[in-house]
Amino acid sequence: MSVPQSIYHAKELDRNDHLNGFKDEFYTPEHSIYMDGNSLGLLSKRAESALLQSMEDWKTHGINGWTDAKQPWFYMAEELGKMTAPLIGAKEEETITTGSITTNLHQMLSTFYKPQGSKMKILADSLTFPSDIYAIKAQLELHGLDPEEHLIQVNSSDGRTINEDDIINKMTCEVALILLPSVLYRSGQLLDIKKITKAAHEKDIVIGFDLAHSIGVIPHDLHEWGVDFAVWCTYKYLNSGPGGVGGLYVHEKHLGQKPGLAGWFSSKKDVQFDMSHDLDHAQSAGAFQIGTPHIFSMSTLIGSLEIFSEAGIHHIREKSLKLTRYLMDLTNEKLLDYGFTIANPNEDHRRGGHVCLEHPEAARICKALKNSGVVPDFRAPNVIRLAPIALYTSFEDVWNVVHILEEIMDSKKYEQYSNNRNIIA
Numbered sequence: 001m002s003v004p005q006s007i008y009h010a011k012e013l014d015r016n017d018h019l020n021g022f023k024d025e026f027y028t029p030e031h032s033i034y035m036d037g038n039s040l041g042l043l044s045k046r047a048e049s050a051l052l053q054s055m056e057d058w059k060t061h062g063i064n065g066w067t068d069a070k071q072p073w074f075y076m077a078e079e080l081g082k083m084t085a086p087l088i089g090a091k092e093e094e095t096i097t098t099g100s101i102t103t104n105l106h107q108m109l110s111t112f113y114k115p116q117g118s119k120m121k122i123l124a125d126s127l128t129f130p131s132d133i134y135a136i137k138a139q140l141e142l143h144g145l146d147p148e149e150h151l152i153q154v155n156s157s158d159g160r161t162i163n164e165d166d167i168i169n170k171m172t173c174e175v176a177l178i179l180l181p182s183v184l185y186r187s188g189q190l191l192d193i194k195k196i197t198k199a200a201h202e203k204d205i206v207i208g209f210d211l212a213h214s215i216g217v218i219p220h221d222l223h224e225w226g227v228d229f230a231v232w233c234t235y236k237y238l239n240s241g242p243g244g245v246g247g248l249y250v251h252e253k254h255l256g257q258k259p260g261l262a263g264w265f266s267s268k269k270d271v272q273f274d275m276s277h278d279l280d281h282a283q284s285a286g287a288f289q290i291g292t293p294h295i296f297s298m299s300t301l302i303g304s305l306e307i308f309s310e311a312g313i314h315h316i317r318e319k320s321l322k323l324t325r326y327l328m329d330l331t332n333e334k335l336l337d338y339g340f341t342i343a344n345p346n347e348d349h350r351r352g353g354h355v356c357l358e359h360p361e362a363a364r365i366c367k368a369l370k371n372s373g374v375v376p377d378f379r380a381p382n383v384i385r386l387a388p389i390a391l392y393t394s395f396e397d398v399w400n401v402v403h404i405l406e407e408i409m410d411s412k413k414y415e416q417y418s419n420n421r422n423i424i425a
């Protein structure tokens with residue numbers, strides 16, 4: 001059955017949407033439809049006032065802001081960890097706001113990658129984000145190991161997705177640690193974290209996930225599933241702003257373990273200022289912090305995470321699935337004749353928060369979209385990612401994006417642009 005194609009249907013979907021009211025909480029760029037919230041989320045008014053509050057605290061308290069700020073800076077990372085925990089299905093003490101994905105990966109690999117005897121290898125996939133692979137290779141080299149030999153990357157049979165059984169088949173007794181994305185950043189494939197984690201543990205392998213493209217859009221049950229560790233950023237779906245501080249999770253069973261990369265913020269908080277040269281590390285995920293938290297780059301989260309707690313991650317996922325389904329349905333009706341392929345998995349349980357369209361002219365189609373007031377995301381050589389965001393994208397926005405795209409293809413407007421990428425894509 002085909003989807004009703006009139007804009008009135010889109011408006012009807014918006015009227016029946018319980019999350020509709022959150023759109024007004026966000027600053028949306030004027031005269032444009034923002035479809036890139038999976039790369040950099042938009043600013044909410046609450047995130048803005050939380051940041052301004054931190055500046056005000058600095059203004060009025062100086063150094064005493066560490067204890068006297070509205071949200072005391074000394075405990076902010078832990079407080080934000082508590083606010084993040086429900087989004088990933090973790091206990092409060094398993095979660096901390098700190099670092100970036102890549103620095104947190106270095107911390108996790110330094111802590112949990114312990115090559116021994118014949119169990120020396122790290123297993124990853126061949127489609128993941130480059131930074132994750134750079135971190136793995138650098139860590140192998142720090143151990144004096146050759147990445148050519150010790151990093152195994154599971155191949156993709158279609159260049160878009162990774163088959164879970166192919167991952168499981170690579171879990172030999174030589175593998176010490178596995179790192180995988182929850183959602184693949186290009187195709188938006190959602191991996192079965194529970195199943196993969198279970199298989200890893202049957203082989204006695206430590207497993208961690210990069211939640212960059214699932215946190216804030218998909219619920220997780222990390223503790224229940226027994227995932228050993230996870231890392232994420234907050235500037236994508238969590239709307240913390242450019243360079244916003246990321247986070248990490250370590251399963252309860254590993255808490256108390258010594259951090260591979262130690263610093264004074266790894267300390268138990270009550271003894272940190274004793275200034276001892278013997279670190280007494282925290283017994284929570286806080287132990288995996290290193291230095292002074294970046295207060296201004298994390299205080300936005302105080303406001304932003306409040307919105308997530310009000311909206312509820314299950315409601316967010318529900319709407320996100322409806323939005324991407326609607327976008328795919330309209331694409332099927334309107335755009336396939338112009339040579340687009342929908343490259344993300346179709347099933348709800350295998351689909352993340354964005355739609356991945358492939359087209360040989362993708363680079364210049366994206367330029368034409370930008371000039372027509374749509375903000376897409378281009379990944380070389382041929383991918384257009386469109387992310388309708390549950391908190392601030394309406395069904396009418398989705399309808400408009402498809403119609404603008406149809407108009408660009410129909411008029412061949414994209415031919416005015418060169419088919420190569422800009423410096424940032």
Ligand SMILES: *Cc1c(COP(=O)(O)O)cnc(C)c1O
Nearest residue numbers: 100101102129131185210212233
């Ligand atoms: C966005 C993203 C990153 C970026 O890492 P940072 O250290 O936060 O810059 C890394 N890995 C994945 C999978 C990503 O999607």
